[in-house]
Amino acid sequence: MLTTNPFDHGLDGDKLREECGVFGIWGADNAASFVALGLHALQHRGQEAAGITSFDGHNFHSHRAMGHVAGNFDREEVMRLLSGRTAIGHVRYSTTGETALRNVQPLFGDLAQGGFAVAHNGNLSNAMKLRRTLNRRGSIFQSTSDTEVIIHLVATSGHGSTLERLTEALRQVEGAYSLLILTEEGMVACRDPLGIRPLVMGKLGESTIFASETVALDVIGATYIRDVDPGELVVVNEGGIRSFRPFAKVEARPCIFEHVYFSRPDSVAEGKSVYEVRKNIGAELAIESPVEADYVVPVPDSGVPAAIGFSQQSGIPFELGIIRSHYVGRTFIQPTDGIRHLGVKLKHNANSALIDGKKIVLIDDSIVRGTTSVKIVQMMRDAGAREVHMRIASPPTRHSCFYGVDTPERAKLLAAQMSVEAMADYINADSLAFISIDGLYRALGTERDHDKPQRCDACFTGDYPTLLTDLAEKEGAIPLSLVASR
Template structure:
């Protein structure tokens, strides 16, 4: 998901809509905005579909007045799937003794099922199936006198990954979990402030990037400025390495690193680790593009657009049902036949999850007359599900959890298939010595099975690490 907030600029909801539009790649199922204005109080709009179709018309935007607003773009990883219910669309709102508050959450809470059971037993009435709603109920039960303090109480009880953007009547609040698994950045816009999942959300509104919210930090922003708190026990950060590989936009800066440059560097590492003689290096667009450029630069094999993407389709993986996902590949990608015919082609993609995409692309490329097809993948084999906010399927459906690399090559049906090593990936994100197994700097659980936060709900349900 993507979260965004603005304080101190007139018609904040318009800026939030723009920020959400820039973060649309983080969630395409639905979006919502809550705005506050002293005269009209809290107002919200929550809709299915793209930001551009829902939050551009004056009729909607005029219902969201005020200089303080937050927004959320949703991609379901917890709660109802496929047919998302509108009640699961964030931000969530709660009315407390000291006034209302709204919150938007990116990430996934790993103890939400246990918390929900406990809260329901004690009388909480849940409105949605979302894990994030627990935060509102925990805040309602806190005995603290103000909302930021209640939020600290609530967030000390949740486990897992969270980047939260919240608002009261006077404050914009941003928090990252102690490991800082999901991103969150602070920007300055005129006399006001913005919070965004990624820096590309600041760029679109012309905000200046100030800094990241630190892992484990809470920032409370009002007209007096920013106050910073550290409500959690300090721990070594474990940012999601997959944000660098796929999830974030290439024009964003994460942890001081250009996402584009990291992806290009992954391609360089891949070309060193798994060279192959061929005529062309082609990305599977768009997610494989920067790595393909790096692969081409390192190998000296020409880069070319062997697959053309229809720009009017969204991200395939994010389409929640299997059927739509299967159609998705063909609706989204087509082979550039004139270029491919008779050529030995290296295809670079970001990841293999179920293998559906790779297999279909191989069919299309061979059908177009390619002489050889070699897959190079910009992440290690995805052998474990993510429980921190990226929607990977259960282990049984993960190709790499069930097959060796050679078996995957044969199942996909290509001449060769190689993945970047975990060390190679760490080198590309700037860790010259590779991954330190005693203290890895990133979360890489979907590749390593090393979960930095025990997925306790899943363990209760029988998941074996």
């Protein structure tokens, strides 16, 4: 969740946050050590908490902790306890459930069929409704996480095998999920039928690996095999690897924001280099919204690839006009407002010798509340910039996400409340422009089909690919647009 003051952590405090990342390995000595390395590579997807559960053929072993992977899973006494040749892990940034150890994944249940551990990337949009039904049946929840609903649905299923129970459970949930499940019978990896959240499969020798991003495979020297397909369940055990497709096939709607911001630039998503896509976004932005300037300046670090693309397309030199310190921790104490303001400069500072007297174009990945953009523009003006233009490598974020991204409520999204011109005045920029939704699709190498949605772009368009049952019950009605787009 976002902190009360969005500047407590420098310029990163006003970014959209992915809920989590998952990593699992089957059939490797010291499996938990590989998982810890994989989670290090996925740390950007969740910096609030981390957990690993392993299975040694007889018993499950778990360690969950608040904070980063480093400091929790680089201790010999912890890793020694996580024995076994199979393990799954999770890094978390909460969108549902309080910030507490009981919500840190993998969650574990000791079911009638045996142990059941689950790590979940995504968000269930009907979790509260299902939870109320399960409560009435006698289920006792140990967390406030939507993920625990899946465990209770599996536990109360009338089917025989764990796979049948899981399939029945998943038929009842709405929303987004990429899951890694560890049982005494094997490991299961699955994605929701729309494939909203990512999940890839790799190999390291005879070991099978699943991860949220390909970069986690790279880190341990594994080879990428393929994506887990939308609606697919992959089961790995001593009998080998089997694939099941129990759901009716629908057109996939993977999250478009993975390419804009969430994934690491050195990952490959849907067969495309994330870095190259972000450069393409910058190039499209330069074509759509050109500007005369002396320098193209990225907002580090997420704005860098798009800024390179903008520079190459426009011919305006790329320069590092904002320097980021990588040595400022998230626990920096800021006792007063004045010191808190100075704390921003500890992490990001203007390169004044470069900026002074120049016309610059700032490239950032998104504008959420707008508070960060105000600070950035002011930072440039304080450094002596003659003109400050801003270009954003995504369309205006006008709608909240309900599929595993920590998004402010719509009333707090700047683009939902203001026109682009009013936003430019608000952040005190000489001009402001966003890439168009069609331009974003072109950067991905395709033309947008206005009649047949190809991706989940609801944060930009409001076209949600599933019903939002919990939201509809809270607001008292299901919007017709949601019914039509299901």
